[in-house]
Amino acid sequence: MYSMQAIGYVRSPYREPKDVPKGLGAKHEAEGALEILPEYAAGLADIEGFSHLYVLWLFDRAQGFELTASPPSDNRTHGVFATRSPRRPNAIGLTVVELLGREGSRLRVRGIDMLEGTPILDIKPYLSSIPAEKLRRGWLADAEERRGS
């Protein structure tokens, strides 16, 4: 057992899970902020040089977990580790955001898909990408094909 604690909180336009765009073709263009607690603010030095960040956060409103999940983008169930379901054994979320600006310990970002008040666990610089042509996307690609999207 390992204990984690919030280093800050997400400011998001989404108040409830139903507000967050989901399913095939959902775009995450929402703007919001990452408000880092004053005691961790020194950890943000030089972060403004990066265009994109990984945000690790807590699905704090998810209850328990299940080993299979039915994602909104498919009508079939899949193993939870092959999905982004909130109901996971360790309820950690991962989002890539674009960094728009920084004012002190507040990072303005685009690409928010978390709820208002979500606890932030960590921020890391996004350093490199797997080229799109090297990616296989399993059931998600199949679901897109079936829907003709």
Next chain:
Amino acid sequence: MYSMQAIGYVRSPYREPKDVPKGLGAKHEAEGALEILPEYAAGLADIEGFSHLYVLWLFDRAQGFELTASPPSDNRTHGVFATRSPRRPNAIGLTVVELLGREGSRLRVRGIDMLEGTPILDIKPYLSSIPAEKLRRGWLADAEERRGS
């Protein structure tokens, strides 16, 4: 405070931090495995359709944290959230691996940069990339330029 527990462990060729390639131009081509505990194995259903996975894991041999870090790729210090330092407020590591194959609850992967026995917290499918031409990489790009690499 939130409690996390291992869903499995990394099998890695690296026994000690000094064994892991670090610094500018370090390549992570090492092969290893993610061994998921039997009670979570059902969560792997359909994962073999994905070429790449995010692995969230615990820096279980890091002691405490500091808000600034001196990465091996630079001779300057930066805020910990602008680095991949193990000594972070929540000691979570994030690695993108290529999935080579699955035998039951064991995933063979390439791109290991964790130590042997590292606790795994979560696995997620890697669904999309930020195009390389859209990335700015802050101090890392500066350090590469200064070293002419």
